Amino acid sequence: MAKSLPSWSALDKHELFPQVKSDDVSRLNFLTHLNMHLSGNVLPGVKTAYETQVLPEFKQQHGREPQDRHEVREAMDDNSYLQMWSALRRNTMEMRHQLGRSIVLKDSDIVTTKVKNLLSAGDNIVLDDNCTLPYNVSAVDVHCQPGCYYTEYFEDDVTVANSYDIGIFVTTAGLLGGLSDGGGQGLGNWLAKQHPDFKPKRILDIGCTIGHNAVPLAQAFPDAEVIAIDVARPSLRYAAARAKALGVHNITFMQMDAEDMAEFADESFDLVTTAMFWHEACDRSMISILTGINRVLKTGGLTISLEQPQYTDKPVYEQFIRDWDTLNNNEPYWGRMHERDLAQWHSECGFDGSKLFETGVISKVDENIFGKADEGGEDFGRAPVWNAFGIWK
Amino acid sequence: MDFAEKLSLANTRAKGKRPQYLQDKQTEQVMAITMALAMELHSTKERLASLECLLADKGIISRDELDNFQPSATETAKRSLDTQEYLNRILLVLDQEKQAMTSNDKSVAEVLEELKD
Ligand SMILES: C[S@@+](CC[C@H](N)C(=O)[O-])C[C@H]1O[C@@H](n2cnc3c(N)ncnc32)[C@H](O)[C@@H]1O
Numbered sequence: 001m002a003k004s005l006p007s008w009s010a011l012d013k014h015e016l017f018p019q020v021k022s023d024d025v026s027r028l029n030f031l032t033h034l035n036m037h038l039s040g041n042v043l044p045g046v047k048t049a050y051e052t053q054v055l056p057e058f059k060q061q062h063g064r065e066p067q068d069r070h071e072v073r074e075a076m077d078d079n080s081y082l083q084m085w086s087a088l089r090r091n092t093m094e095m096r097h098q099l100g101r102s103i104v105l106k107d108s109d110i111v112t113t114k115v116k117n118l119l120s121a122g123d124n125i126v127l128d129d130n131c132t133l134p135y136n137v138s139a140v141d142v143h144c145q146p147g148c149y150y151t152e153y154f155e156d157d158v159t160v161a162n163s164y165d166i167g168i169f170v171t172t173a174g175l176l177g178g179l180s181d182g183g184g185q186g187l188g189n190w191l192a193k194q195h196p197d198f199k200p201k202r203i204l205d206i207g208c209t210i211g212h213n214a215v216p217l218a219q220a221f222p223d224a225e226v227i228a229i230d231v232a233r234p235s236l237r238y239a240a241a242r243a244k245a246l247g248v249h250n251i252t253f254m255q256m257d258a259e260d261m262a263e264f265a266d267e268s269f270d271l272v273t274t275a276m277f278w279h280e281a282c283d284r285s286m287i288s289i290l291t292g293i294n295r296v297l298k299t300g301g302l303t304i305s306l307e308q309p310q311y312t313d314k315p316v317y318e319q320f321i322r323d324w325d326t327l328n329n330n331e332p333y334w335g336r337m338h339e340r341d342l343a344q345w346h347s348e349c350g351f352d353g354s355k356l357f358e359t360g361v362i363s364k365v366d367e368n369i370f371g372k373a374d375e376g377g378e379d380f381g382r383a384p385v386w387n388a389f390g391i392w393k
Numbered sequence: 394m395d396f397a398e399k400l401s402l403a404n405t406r407a408k409g410k411r412p413q414y415l416q417d418k419q420t421e422q423v424m425a426i427t428m429a430l431a432m433e434l435h436s437t438k439e440r441l442a443s444l445e446c447l448l449a450d451k452g453i454i455s456r457d458e459l460d461n462f463q464p465s466a467t468e469t470a471k472r473s474l475d476t477q478e479y480l481n482r483i484l485l486v487l488d489q490e491k492q493a494m495t496s497n498d499k500s501v502a503e504v505l506e507e508l509k510d
Contacts, residue, residue, distance in 0.1 A: 022443065026436030034428070084424075087414035091425045091486075094407075095432065098485050102403035102478070108394065139504045140409030153402055154394060282508035330409040332505040 012178035015245035018107035069319035100163035118241035125240035136282040150232035161238030177366040184213030186361035188220030200270035211239035213275035218251040226251040272303040290349035304390030360385040406489040410498040425486035
Protein backbone atom coordinates (compact mmCIF):
# COMPACT_ATOMS: atom_id res chain seq x y z
CA MET A 1 0.00 0.00 0.00
CA ALA A 2 2.55 2.51 -1.12
CA LYS A 3 0.06 5.20 -2.09
CA SER A 4 -2.26 6.79 0.37
CA LEU A 5 -5.89 5.80 -0.14
CA PRO A 6 -8.58 8.41 -0.59
CA SER A 7 -10.66 9.29 2.45
CA TRP A 8 -14.32 8.50 2.63
CA SER A 9 -14.82 12.25 3.12
CA ALA A 10 -14.05 12.79 -0.57
CA LEU A 11 -17.39 11.25 -1.62
CA ASP A 12 -19.99 13.64 -3.04
CA LYS A 13 -22.39 14.01 -0.16
CA HIS A 14 -25.81 14.50 -1.67
CA GLU A 15 -28.80 15.58 0.40
CA LEU A 16 -29.61 12.11 1.72
CA PHE A 17 -26.22 11.48 3.25
CA PRO A 18 -26.43 11.37 7.02
CA GLN A 19 -24.14 13.51 9.09
CA VAL A 20 -20.98 11.51 9.63
CA LYS A 21 -18.84 12.59 12.55
CA SER A 22 -15.06 12.42 12.44
CA ASP A 23 -14.87 9.22 14.53
CA ASP A 24 -17.11 7.41 12.06
CA VAL A 25 -15.11 8.76 9.13
CA SER A 26 -12.09 7.26 10.88
CA ARG A 27 -13.86 3.93 11.15
CA LEU A 28 -14.94 3.96 7.49
CA ASN A 29 -11.39 4.74 6.46
CA PHE A 30 -10.06 2.04 8.74
CA LEU A 31 -12.27 -0.59 7.11
CA THR A 32 -11.34 0.63 3.64
CA HIS A 33 -7.67 0.25 4.49
CA LEU A 34 -8.32 -3.13 6.06
CA ASN A 35 -10.03 -4.36 2.87
CA MET A 36 -7.19 -3.11 0.70
CA HIS A 37 -4.68 -4.69 3.06
CA LEU A 38 -6.51 -8.02 2.91
CA SER A 39 -6.61 -8.05 -0.89
CA GLY A 40 -3.19 -6.50 -1.45
CA ASN A 41 -1.14 -8.06 1.33
CA VAL A 42 -2.90 -11.11 2.72
CA LEU A 43 -4.54 -12.62 -0.36
CA PRO A 44 -1.21 -13.11 -2.16
CA GLY A 45 -0.27 -15.29 0.82
CA VAL A 46 -3.24 -17.53 0.06
CA LYS A 47 -1.82 -18.06 -3.40
CA THR A 48 1.53 -18.87 -1.90
CA ALA A 49 -0.11 -21.37 0.43
CA TYR A 50 -1.76 -22.95 -2.59
CA GLU A 51 1.40 -23.14 -4.64
CA THR A 52 3.74 -24.28 -1.90
CA GLN A 53 1.56 -26.42 0.36
CA VAL A 54 -1.69 -27.46 -1.21
CA LEU A 55 -0.87 -27.98 -4.88
CA PRO A 56 2.21 -30.20 -4.33
CA GLU A 57 0.21 -32.39 -1.96
CA PHE A 58 -2.67 -32.61 -4.40
CA LYS A 59 -0.33 -33.59 -7.22
CA GLN A 60 1.30 -36.24 -5.12
CA GLN A 61 -2.06 -37.71 -4.22
CA HIS A 62 -3.71 -37.55 -7.63
CA GLY A 63 -0.81 -37.47 -10.05
CA ARG A 64 -2.31 -34.40 -11.74
CA GLU A 65 -3.37 -30.79 -11.12
CA PRO A 66 -6.89 -29.87 -9.93
CA GLN A 67 -9.31 -29.83 -12.84
CA ASP A 68 -11.74 -27.19 -11.65
CA ARG A 69 -12.36 -24.65 -8.91
CA HIS A 70 -14.34 -27.17 -6.88
CA GLU A 71 -11.31 -29.42 -6.60
CA VAL A 72 -9.19 -26.43 -5.61
CA ARG A 73 -11.73 -25.51 -2.95
CA GLU A 74 -11.82 -29.01 -1.52
CA ALA A 75 -8.05 -29.15 -1.40
CA MET A 76 -7.75 -25.68 0.15
CA ASP A 77 -10.60 -26.07 2.60
CA ASP A 78 -8.58 -26.80 5.73
CA ASN A 79 -5.63 -24.60 4.85
CA SER A 80 -5.00 -22.41 7.85
CA TYR A 81 -3.92 -19.31 5.95
CA LEU A 82 -6.97 -19.41 3.72
CA GLN A 83 -9.15 -19.77 6.79
CA MET A 84 -7.68 -16.67 8.43
CA TRP A 85 -8.01 -14.59 5.27
CA SER A 86 -11.58 -15.75 4.80
CA ALA A 87 -12.47 -15.13 8.42
CA LEU A 88 -11.02 -11.61 8.26
CA ARG A 89 -12.66 -10.79 4.97
CA ARG A 90 -16.05 -11.99 6.16
CA ASN A 91 -15.65 -10.14 9.43
CA THR A 92 -14.68 -6.91 7.68
CA MET A 93 -17.84 -7.16 5.59
CA GLU A 94 -19.90 -7.61 8.74
CA MET A 95 -18.16 -4.66 10.39
CA ARG A 96 -18.90 -2.51 7.35
CA HIS A 97 -22.59 -3.25 7.58
CA GLN A 98 -22.77 -2.72 11.32
CA LEU A 99 -20.94 0.59 10.95
CA GLY A 100 -23.11 1.73 8.04
CA ARG A 101 -26.29 0.86 9.89
CA SER A 102 -25.20 2.51 13.11
CA ILE A 103 -24.34 5.72 11.22
CA VAL A 104 -27.55 5.97 9.22
CA LEU A 105 -29.74 5.00 12.17
CA LYS A 106 -28.51 8.05 14.06
CA ASP A 107 -29.99 10.33 11.40
CA SER A 108 -32.78 8.05 10.28
CA ASP A 109 -35.59 10.39 11.40
CA ILE A 110 -34.15 13.22 9.33
CA VAL A 111 -33.41 11.12 6.26
CA THR A 112 -36.83 9.41 6.40
CA THR A 113 -38.48 12.84 6.34
CA LYS A 114 -36.22 14.13 3.56
CA VAL A 115 -37.11 11.12 1.40
CA LYS A 116 -40.80 11.70 2.06
CA ASN A 117 -40.53 15.35 1.11
CA LEU A 118 -38.52 14.67 -2.03
CA LEU A 119 -41.12 12.10 -3.09
CA SER A 120 -44.16 14.21 -2.22
CA ALA A 121 -44.80 15.18 -5.82
CA GLY A 122 -44.91 11.47 -6.62
CA ASP A 123 -43.83 12.12 -10.18
CA ASN A 124 -40.78 9.87 -10.43
CA ILE A 125 -41.83 6.73 -8.61
CA VAL A 126 -44.43 4.00 -9.12
CA LEU A 127 -44.78 1.54 -6.24
CA ASP A 128 -46.73 -1.69 -6.37
CA ASP A 129 -47.81 -3.31 -3.10
CA ASN A 130 -48.63 -6.51 -4.98
CA CYS A 131 -45.07 -6.98 -6.16
CA THR A 132 -43.64 -9.98 -4.33
CA LEU A 133 -39.98 -10.84 -3.74
CA PRO A 134 -38.54 -13.63 -5.91
CA TYR A 135 -36.85 -16.40 -3.88
CA ASN A 136 -33.40 -15.53 -5.26
CA VAL A 137 -33.79 -12.15 -3.56
CA SER A 138 -35.33 -13.27 -0.27
CA ALA A 139 -33.47 -16.55 0.47
CA VAL A 140 -30.42 -14.96 2.10
CA ASP A 141 -29.33 -11.36 2.65
CA VAL A 142 -26.98 -10.89 -0.29
CA HIS A 143 -23.41 -9.78 0.34
CA CYS A 144 -24.18 -10.12 4.05
CA GLN A 145 -26.15 -6.89 4.05
CA PRO A 146 -28.57 -7.13 6.97
CA GLY A 147 -32.07 -6.71 5.56
CA CYS A 148 -30.76 -7.06 2.02
CA TYR A 149 -32.09 -4.29 -0.27
CA TYR A 150 -35.72 -4.67 0.66
CA THR A 151 -36.33 -4.82 4.42
CA GLU A 152 -38.09 -1.94 6.17
CA TYR A 153 -37.58 -2.19 9.94
CA PHE A 154 -39.98 0.68 10.65
CA GLU A 155 -42.43 2.76 8.64
CA ASP A 156 -40.89 4.13 5.45
CA ASP A 157 -37.48 2.93 6.61
CA VAL A 158 -34.73 3.46 4.01
CA THR A 159 -31.77 2.53 6.22
CA VAL A 160 -30.79 -0.50 4.09
CA ALA A 161 -30.45 1.79 1.06
CA ASN A 162 -28.79 4.63 2.94
CA SER A 163 -26.26 2.29 4.54
CA TYR A 164 -25.50 0.66 1.18
CA ASP A 165 -24.95 4.11 -0.35
CA ILE A 166 -22.46 5.30 2.25
CA GLY A 167 -20.76 1.92 2.74
CA ILE A 168 -19.95 0.77 -0.80
CA PHE A 169 -16.84 2.99 -0.70
CA VAL A 170 -15.37 0.67 1.91
CA THR A 171 -15.10 -2.23 -0.53
CA THR A 172 -14.06 -0.20 -3.57
CA ALA A 173 -11.85 2.49 -2.01
CA GLY A 174 -13.24 5.22 -4.21
CA LEU A 175 -12.77 3.48 -7.57
CA LEU A 176 -16.48 3.90 -8.30
CA GLY A 177 -16.17 7.68 -8.05
CA GLY A 178 -17.77 10.32 -5.87
CA LEU A 179 -21.31 9.12 -6.51
CA SER A 180 -20.41 5.41 -6.78
CA ASP A 181 -21.56 5.57 -10.39
CA GLY A 182 -18.38 4.67 -12.29
CA GLY A 183 -19.93 1.71 -14.12
CA GLY A 184 -22.87 3.67 -15.48
CA GLN A 185 -20.59 6.57 -16.39
CA GLY A 186 -18.29 4.17 -18.18
CA LEU A 187 -21.24 2.82 -20.15
CA GLY A 188 -22.22 6.35 -21.18
CA ASN A 189 -18.62 7.07 -22.25
CA TRP A 190 -18.40 3.83 -24.20
CA LEU A 191 -21.63 4.54 -26.11
CA ALA A 192 -20.57 8.11 -26.87
CA LYS A 193 -17.23 6.93 -28.21
CA GLN A 194 -18.11 3.67 -29.95
CA HIS A 195 -21.64 4.45 -31.11
CA PRO A 196 -21.95 8.24 -31.33
CA ASP A 197 -25.04 7.96 -33.56
CA PHE A 198 -26.96 5.78 -31.13
CA LYS A 199 -29.38 8.11 -29.37
CA PRO A 200 -31.76 5.97 -27.29
CA LYS A 201 -35.11 7.60 -26.54
CA ARG A 202 -36.34 5.04 -24.04
CA ILE A 203 -33.97 3.26 -21.65
CA LEU A 204 -34.78 0.48 -19.19
CA ASP A 205 -32.48 -0.39 -16.28
CA ILE A 206 -33.26 -3.68 -14.55
CA GLY A 207 -32.46 -4.31 -10.88
CA CYS A 208 -31.52 -0.68 -10.31
CA THR A 209 -31.27 -0.81 -6.46
CA ILE A 210 -30.63 2.83 -5.51
CA GLY A 211 -29.89 3.93 -9.07
CA HIS A 212 -26.11 4.21 -8.81
CA ASN A 213 -25.73 3.21 -12.45
CA ALA A 214 -29.10 4.25 -13.85
CA VAL A 215 -28.67 7.91 -12.90
CA PRO A 216 -25.45 8.45 -14.91
CA LEU A 217 -27.22 6.95 -17.95
CA ALA A 218 -30.05 9.43 -17.52
CA GLN A 219 -27.39 12.13 -17.35
CA ALA A 220 -25.61 10.81 -20.43
CA PHE A 221 -28.90 10.89 -22.38
CA PRO A 222 -30.76 13.90 -20.97
CA ASP A 223 -33.41 13.73 -23.72
CA ALA A 224 -34.20 10.08 -23.07
CA GLU A 225 -36.88 8.71 -20.78
CA VAL A 226 -35.28 6.28 -18.35
CA ILE A 227 -37.25 3.66 -16.44
CA ALA A 228 -35.48 1.84 -13.63
CA ILE A 229 -37.12 -1.20 -12.03
CA ASP A 230 -36.50 -3.23 -8.91
CA VAL A 231 -38.53 -5.25 -6.42
CA ALA A 232 -37.07 -3.56 -3.34
CA ARG A 233 -39.38 -0.83 -2.06
CA PRO A 234 -37.03 1.04 0.30
CA SER A 235 -34.24 1.04 -2.28
CA LEU A 236 -36.58 2.41 -4.94
CA ARG A 237 -37.90 5.14 -2.66
CA TYR A 238 -34.36 6.09 -1.75
CA ALA A 239 -33.31 5.94 -5.42
CA ALA A 240 -36.12 8.25 -6.52
CA ALA A 241 -35.37 10.74 -3.74
CA ARG A 242 -31.64 10.55 -4.49
CA ALA A 243 -32.23 11.22 -8.21
CA LYS A 244 -34.28 14.29 -7.30
CA ALA A 245 -31.61 15.46 -4.88
CA LEU A 246 -29.07 15.14 -7.71
CA GLY A 247 -31.31 17.15 -10.04
CA VAL A 248 -31.94 14.25 -12.43
CA HIS A 249 -35.51 14.39 -13.68
CA ASN A 250 -35.72 12.10 -16.71
CA ILE A 251 -35.85 8.88 -14.72
CA THR A 252 -38.78 7.00 -13.17
CA PHE A 253 -38.36 4.25 -10.60
CA MET A 254 -40.87 1.41 -10.72
CA GLN A 255 -41.44 -1.48 -8.34
CA MET A 256 -41.68 -4.43 -10.68
CA ASP A 257 -40.46 -8.01 -10.87
CA ALA A 258 -38.34 -8.19 -14.02
CA GLU A 259 -39.67 -11.70 -14.58
CA ASP A 260 -43.04 -10.15 -15.35
CA MET A 261 -42.67 -7.03 -17.48
CA ALA A 262 -46.09 -7.42 -19.15
CA GLU A 263 -46.73 -3.74 -18.46
CA PHE A 264 -44.13 -2.82 -21.08
CA ALA A 265 -45.12 -3.06 -24.75
CA ASP A 266 -43.17 -5.16 -27.26
CA GLU A 267 -40.26 -3.29 -28.83
CA SER A 268 -40.70 -0.27 -26.58
CA PHE A 269 -37.11 0.37 -25.43
CA ASP A 270 -33.99 1.33 -27.43
CA LEU A 271 -31.58 0.39 -24.67
CA VAL A 272 -31.90 -2.11 -21.81
CA THR A 273 -29.15 -2.21 -19.18
CA THR A 274 -28.30 -4.09 -16.01
CA ALA A 275 -25.45 -3.44 -13.60
CA MET A 276 -24.11 -6.18 -11.34
CA PHE A 277 -27.49 -7.83 -11.60
CA TRP A 278 -27.28 -11.29 -13.16
CA HIS A 279 -25.17 -12.86 -10.43
CA GLU A 280 -28.07 -12.30 -8.03
CA ALA A 281 -30.57 -14.06 -10.31
CA CYS A 282 -31.30 -17.81 -10.62
CA ASP A 283 -31.53 -20.36 -13.47
CA ARG A 284 -35.19 -19.61 -14.07
CA SER A 285 -34.98 -15.82 -13.95
CA MET A 286 -31.90 -15.65 -16.18
CA ILE A 287 -34.06 -17.17 -18.90
CA SER A 288 -37.33 -15.40 -18.20
CA ILE A 289 -35.78 -11.95 -17.73
CA LEU A 290 -33.53 -12.06 -20.80
CA THR A 291 -36.47 -13.38 -22.86
CA GLY A 292 -38.45 -10.43 -21.56
CA ILE A 293 -35.64 -8.06 -22.49
CA ASN A 294 -35.65 -9.47 -26.00
CA ARG A 295 -39.39 -8.82 -26.23
CA VAL A 296 -39.35 -5.19 -24.99
CA LEU A 297 -36.21 -4.26 -26.94
CA LYS A 298 -36.65 -2.57 -30.32
CA THR A 299 -35.08 -4.16 -33.37
CA GLY A 300 -31.78 -2.31 -33.77
CA GLY A 301 -31.70 -1.66 -30.03
CA LEU A 302 -28.99 -2.67 -27.58
CA THR A 303 -28.98 -4.59 -24.34
CA ILE A 304 -25.80 -4.38 -22.32
CA SER A 305 -24.88 -5.59 -18.83
CA LEU A 306 -22.11 -4.60 -16.49
CA GLU A 307 -20.96 -7.73 -14.69
CA GLN A 308 -17.85 -9.31 -13.24
CA PRO A 309 -15.97 -11.28 -15.91
CA GLN A 310 -16.92 -14.90 -16.61
CA TYR A 311 -14.67 -17.66 -15.26
CA THR A 312 -14.15 -19.18 -18.70
CA ASP A 313 -10.49 -19.76 -19.55
CA LYS A 314 -9.28 -18.37 -16.21
CA PRO A 315 -6.81 -20.57 -14.30
CA VAL A 316 -8.59 -22.80 -11.78
CA TYR A 317 -6.96 -21.09 -8.79
CA GLU A 318 -8.18 -17.68 -9.98
CA GLN A 319 -11.65 -19.12 -10.52
CA PHE A 320 -11.58 -20.45 -6.97
CA ILE A 321 -10.67 -17.02 -5.54
CA ARG A 322 -13.17 -15.19 -7.72
CA ASP A 323 -15.76 -17.65 -6.48
CA TRP A 324 -15.16 -16.84 -2.79
CA ASP A 325 -18.32 -14.72 -2.68
CA THR A 326 -20.57 -17.64 -3.61
CA LEU A 327 -20.35 -19.47 -0.31
CA ASN A 328 -18.78 -16.80 1.88
CA ASN A 329 -20.48 -13.55 1.01
CA ASN A 330 -24.07 -14.76 0.72
CA GLU A 331 -24.03 -14.67 -3.07
CA PRO A 332 -25.34 -18.20 -3.76
CA TYR A 333 -25.74 -17.75 -7.50
CA TRP A 334 -22.45 -15.91 -8.13
CA GLY A 335 -20.37 -18.85 -9.36
CA ARG A 336 -23.11 -20.53 -11.32
CA MET A 337 -23.78 -17.32 -13.24
CA HIS A 338 -20.12 -16.75 -13.93
CA GLU A 339 -19.60 -20.16 -15.48
CA ARG A 340 -22.54 -19.79 -17.85
CA ASP A 341 -21.97 -19.79 -21.62
CA LEU A 342 -23.18 -16.26 -22.35
CA ALA A 343 -23.68 -16.67 -26.10
CA GLN A 344 -25.70 -19.86 -25.66
CA TRP A 345 -27.81 -18.24 -22.96
CA HIS A 346 -28.63 -15.33 -25.29
CA SER A 347 -29.62 -17.80 -28.01
CA GLU A 348 -31.91 -19.64 -25.59
CA CYS A 349 -33.68 -16.33 -25.00
CA GLY A 350 -34.34 -15.54 -28.65
CA PHE A 351 -31.27 -13.48 -29.52
CA ASP A 352 -28.67 -14.45 -32.10
CA GLY A 353 -26.01 -15.50 -29.57
CA SER A 354 -23.25 -15.33 -32.16
CA LYS A 355 -23.61 -11.55 -32.10
CA LEU A 356 -22.77 -11.31 -28.39
CA PHE A 357 -19.81 -9.05 -27.59
CA GLU A 358 -17.77 -8.52 -24.45
CA THR A 359 -15.95 -5.31 -23.72
CA GLY A 360 -14.47 -3.13 -21.01
CA VAL A 361 -16.02 0.26 -20.34
CA ILE A 362 -13.89 2.94 -18.74
CA SER A 363 -14.94 5.58 -16.27
CA LYS A 364 -12.97 8.74 -15.73
CA VAL A 365 -10.75 8.94 -12.68
CA ASP A 366 -12.61 11.09 -10.20
CA GLU A 367 -10.23 13.95 -9.49
CA ASN A 368 -12.13 14.96 -6.38
CA ILE A 369 -11.17 11.60 -4.94
CA PHE A 370 -7.82 10.78 -6.46
CA GLY A 371 -6.46 14.19 -7.30
CA LYS A 372 -5.24 15.34 -10.69
CA ALA A 373 -3.40 12.98 -13.02
CA ASP A 374 0.38 13.15 -13.03
CA GLU A 375 2.23 15.36 -15.52
CA GLY A 376 1.28 14.56 -19.08
CA GLY A 377 -2.35 14.05 -18.17
CA GLU A 378 -2.23 10.30 -18.77
CA ASP A 379 -4.46 8.28 -16.51
CA PHE A 380 -2.66 5.13 -17.53
CA GLY A 381 -3.27 2.39 -15.04
CA ARG A 382 -5.48 4.54 -12.88
CA ALA A 383 -8.69 4.61 -14.91
CA PRO A 384 -10.99 1.83 -13.73
CA VAL A 385 -12.27 -0.58 -16.39
CA TRP A 386 -15.63 -2.27 -15.90
CA ASN A 387 -16.41 -5.52 -17.65
CA ALA A 388 -19.55 -5.62 -19.83
CA PHE A 389 -21.33 -7.91 -22.30
CA GLY A 390 -24.07 -6.98 -24.72
CA ILE A 391 -25.93 -7.68 -27.92
CA TRP A 392 -27.62 -5.59 -30.63
CA LYS A 393 -31.04 -6.88 -31.64
CA MET B 394 -37.09 5.26 17.79
CA ASP B 395 -35.29 5.00 21.11
CA PHE B 396 -31.62 4.44 21.72
CA ALA B 397 -31.90 0.75 22.61
CA GLU B 398 -33.85 0.09 19.45
CA LYS B 399 -31.20 1.82 17.33
CA LEU B 400 -28.51 -0.28 18.98
CA SER B 401 -30.29 -3.49 18.18
CA LEU B 402 -31.08 -2.44 14.59
CA ALA B 403 -27.45 -1.50 14.04
CA ASN B 404 -26.40 -5.04 14.91
CA THR B 405 -28.92 -6.82 12.68
CA ARG B 406 -27.38 -9.93 11.21
CA ALA B 407 -27.60 -10.86 7.54
CA LYS B 408 -29.95 -13.77 6.79
CA GLY B 409 -27.98 -16.86 5.72
CA LYS B 410 -25.96 -19.28 7.82
CA ARG B 411 -22.50 -17.89 8.55
CA PRO B 412 -19.57 -20.12 7.54
CA GLN B 413 -16.95 -20.86 10.19
CA TYR B 414 -13.36 -20.43 9.07
CA LEU B 415 -11.12 -21.05 12.05
CA GLN B 416 -10.65 -24.33 13.90
CA ASP B 417 -12.84 -23.40 16.81
CA LYS B 418 -15.61 -20.93 17.21
CA GLN B 419 -14.30 -19.02 20.19
CA THR B 420 -11.05 -18.23 18.39
CA GLU B 421 -12.98 -16.86 15.49
CA GLN B 422 -15.09 -14.71 17.81
CA VAL B 423 -12.02 -13.43 19.58
CA MET B 424 -10.58 -12.48 16.23
CA ALA B 425 -13.70 -10.51 15.32
CA ILE B 426 -13.61 -8.69 18.64
CA THR B 427 -9.95 -7.92 18.16
CA MET B 428 -10.46 -6.45 14.72
CA ALA B 429 -13.30 -4.30 15.99
CA LEU B 430 -10.99 -3.07 18.73
CA ALA B 431 -8.32 -2.36 16.16
CA MET B 432 -10.76 -0.09 14.36
CA GLU B 433 -11.73 1.66 17.56
CA LEU B 434 -8.12 2.19 18.50
CA HIS B 435 -7.47 3.61 15.06
CA SER B 436 -10.23 6.19 15.34
CA THR B 437 -9.11 7.07 18.85
CA LYS B 438 -5.60 7.68 17.62
CA GLU B 439 -6.88 9.95 14.89
CA ARG B 440 -9.04 11.86 17.29
CA LEU B 441 -6.17 12.35 19.67
CA ALA B 442 -4.02 13.52 16.81
CA SER B 443 -6.68 16.07 15.84
CA LEU B 444 -7.00 17.20 19.43
CA GLU B 445 -3.29 17.61 19.83
CA CYS B 446 -3.15 19.69 16.66
CA LEU B 447 -5.94 21.94 17.83
CA LEU B 448 -4.48 22.31 21.30
CA ALA B 449 -1.07 23.11 19.95
CA ASP B 450 -2.47 25.55 17.39
CA LYS B 451 -4.38 27.44 19.98
CA GLY B 452 -2.02 26.96 22.89
CA ILE B 453 -4.96 26.35 25.23
CA ILE B 454 -4.58 23.26 27.33
CA SER B 455 -1.65 21.71 29.10
CA ARG B 456 -0.99 18.00 29.42
CA ASP B 457 -1.55 18.30 33.17
CA GLU B 458 -5.06 19.63 32.80
CA LEU B 459 -5.94 16.70 30.55
CA ASP B 460 -4.65 14.18 33.08
CA ASN B 461 -6.74 15.67 35.87
CA PHE B 462 -9.93 16.37 33.94
CA GLN B 463 -13.27 15.79 35.80
CA PRO B 464 -16.24 15.38 33.45
CA SER B 465 -19.50 17.15 34.31
CA ALA B 466 -22.74 15.27 34.98
CA THR B 467 -23.99 15.79 31.42
CA GLU B 468 -20.68 14.73 30.01
CA THR B 469 -20.67 11.67 32.26
CA ALA B 470 -24.13 10.70 31.03
CA LYS B 471 -23.06 11.16 27.43
CA ARG B 472 -20.02 8.99 27.99
CA SER B 473 -22.17 6.23 29.36
CA LEU B 474 -24.21 6.19 26.15
CA ASP B 475 -20.98 6.26 24.14
CA THR B 476 -19.67 3.31 26.12
CA GLN B 477 -22.85 1.34 25.55
CA GLU B 478 -22.58 1.98 21.84
CA TYR B 479 -18.92 1.07 21.94
CA LEU B 480 -19.63 -2.30 23.53
CA ASN B 481 -22.55 -2.87 21.21
CA ARG B 482 -20.19 -2.50 18.30
CA ILE B 483 -17.17 -4.42 19.47
CA LEU B 484 -19.17 -7.35 20.79
CA LEU B 485 -21.21 -7.56 17.59
CA VAL B 486 -20.11 -11.12 16.93
CA LEU B 487 -21.68 -12.37 20.14
CA ASP B 488 -24.87 -10.41 19.55
CA GLN B 489 -25.29 -11.90 16.10
CA GLU B 490 -24.49 -15.39 17.34
CA LYS B 491 -27.25 -14.92 19.86
CA GLN B 492 -29.60 -13.94 17.02
CA ALA B 493 -28.42 -16.95 15.02
CA MET B 494 -29.31 -19.36 17.82
CA THR B 495 -32.98 -18.64 17.29
CA SER B 496 -32.90 -18.59 13.51
CA ASN B 497 -33.21 -21.53 11.22
CA ASP B 498 -31.19 -20.50 8.20
CA LYS B 499 -30.27 -22.81 5.37
CA SER B 500 -26.70 -22.87 4.18
CA VAL B 501 -25.95 -20.88 1.06
CA ALA B 502 -24.96 -24.15 -0.65
CA GLU B 503 -28.47 -25.49 0.01
CA VAL B 504 -30.00 -22.34 -1.43
CA LEU B 505 -27.83 -22.67 -4.52
CA GLU B 506 -29.34 -26.14 -5.06
CA GLU B 507 -32.82 -24.66 -4.77
CA LEU B 508 -31.99 -21.95 -7.29
CA LYS B 509 -31.23 -24.55 -9.94
CA ASP B 510 -33.95 -25.70 -12.29
C1 LIG C 1 -26.55 -6.09 -6.94
S1 LIG C 1 -28.03 -5.25 -7.03
C2 LIG C 1 -27.79 -4.26 -8.51
C3 LIG C 1 -27.03 -2.97 -8.33
C4 LIG C 1 -27.53 -1.83 -9.18
N1 LIG C 1 -27.86 -2.23 -10.53
C5 LIG C 1 -26.57 -0.66 -9.23
O1 LIG C 1 -26.35 -0.13 -10.30
O2 LIG C 1 -26.06 -0.25 -8.18
C6 LIG C 1 -29.28 -6.38 -7.57
C7 LIG C 1 -30.68 -5.78 -7.51
O3 LIG C 1 -31.55 -6.56 -8.32
C8 LIG C 1 -32.82 -6.62 -7.72
N2 LIG C 1 -33.53 -7.78 -8.27
C9 LIG C 1 -33.20 -9.09 -8.16
N3 LIG C 1 -34.10 -9.87 -8.82
C10 LIG C 1 -35.01 -9.02 -9.37
C11 LIG C 1 -36.16 -9.20 -10.18
N4 LIG C 1 -36.58 -10.42 -10.54
N5 LIG C 1 -36.84 -8.11 -10.58
C12 LIG C 1 -36.45 -6.87 -10.22
N6 LIG C 1 -35.36 -6.64 -9.47
C13 LIG C 1 -34.65 -7.69 -9.04
C14 LIG C 1 -32.51 -6.69 -6.24
O4 LIG C 1 -33.61 -6.26 -5.46
C15 LIG C 1 -31.30 -5.77 -6.13
O5 LIG C 1 -31.70 -4.46 -5.80
